[in-house]
Amino acid sequence: MTTGKVLYLIVCAAGPAADVCRLVTLAQAEGWVVQIVATPSALDFIDVPALEQQTGRPVRSRYRKPDEPKPARADAIIVAPATYNTINKFARGIADTYALGLLAEAPGLGIPVVVLPFVQTALATRIPFLRAVSDLREEGVRVLIDPEESEPHCPWSRTLEVLAELTS
Incomplete structure (x- = not known):
């Protein structure tokens, strides 16, 4: 049984993922x-x-097997670090992994989502990425990037500040 607010922290394959324990500590x-x-x-x-x-x-x-217990539903989701691939797929509703399946449902379920991109400038200035960020923002997803000044960084504490704004 889970007591307390449940935060799903979706981690993508980018350099800062190795340090995601810091974000876990801050969230806890x-x-x-x-x-x-x-x-x-x-x-x-x-x-x-x-x-x-x-x-x-x-x-x-991965998705749970039928005989495995159902996990507690997320009260909020942070995607950090979020990659170019995951952000673009999330915006298009592609659910080809467990993580993307959760993200595909979240806006429709009213679950607050904060995305902290870790994307190279060359990719962050591409039209598909700019459209994805815009589309996600239209659905209420908070994407913490200014596409005009994108540089890879992971301000863990900023994600929690924005999450607090969304969940208060």
Whole structure:
């Protein structure tokens, strides 16, 4: 049984993923029960055993089997670091992984979503990416990037500040 607000932290395969434990610590300090959901490629970027120990929950990267218990529903979602691929697929409603399936449903379920991109400038200035950011923002998703001044960075605490604005 889960007590407290449940935060799904969706982690993508980008350099800062190795340091996502810092975001977990910050979220837990604010009272969130953190469930890590990793894209399949992100599993190579994170320390799964350490994150499972830190959160007390299994890192999820695939849909559950019929005999496995259903996880607690997210009260909010942070995608950090979010890659070019994940952002574009999320905006288009593509649900070809467990993480993207959760994201595809979130706006329709009214679950607040904050996206912290980690995208190279060359990709962040492309029209498909700019459209994806715009489309997500139209649906109420908070994407923490200014496409005109994009540089890869991961201000973990900023994601929680924006999440607090959305959930208060």
